[in-house]
Amino acid sequence: MNLAQIGGEIHSKRIQAGLLQEHVAKFAGLSRVTINQLENGTLKDLGYTKLKAVMDILGLDMETVQPSGLKSALTVAARSISTSYRDVMTPDMLSMVLRSGQAPDQFQPHLMALLDETPLPVVVKAVAEAATPDVPAKKIMKHLSQWAKQWKVCRTVW
CATH class of the missing domain: 1.10.260.40 (lambda repressor-like DNA-binding domains)
Structure with a gap:
């Protein structure tokens, strides 16, 4: 290729x-x-x-096929961002929040961890998994960008 x-x-x-x-x-x-x-x-x-x-x-390898390592980025991301907090954000909750663009106050620290600390390939794949025909990945990325600006996260890519 x-x-x-x-x-x-x-x-x-x-x-x-x-x-x-x-x-x-x-x-x-x-x-x-x-x-x-x-x-x-x-x-x-x-x-x-x-x-x-x-x-x-983008989750591609040199053969341009999906690598087999990461089965559910939403699960990995939800577990990762909930590690330091009492309130646990489930993969379904994370998916709903990403689609809605509405961040409940108790999960703002979790979402800041997603934006600042979660590996970008995991974030990109989690966005793709959360996307639906009604809420495409592009709209979810806009939500992430808005949160990053609103909360002044450290990672500058947003």
Whole structure:
């Protein structure tokens, strides 16, 4: 598989995940222009480390298939963000909150942990799992971005 074919797979997966090129660029530490060129097949070369960073964000491996390691990102994320708190956020609750964009006060610290500490590939996959035809992943990403600004989280990618 060549770089142009990989770029096409990256484009498809990015759209499916509801991410903008700008999001993927920030998450991977690249420019939006580089992501655009990668997706359009006009990028001549991209080092392994940079390409891997983009693919990891989208849950792709070098064969551009879903890696088998992460079965339910919502479960992993819910468990991870509930570790330090008495109130436990279940995967179903996390999914509902992500879709609604309404963060109950008692779960604001959990969601801040999601935005600041949860590995980005887990967040991206959890968003994709929570998405529905009525609430696409792109809308959920907007909710995350709004919360990040409102709560002034430390991770600057939002």
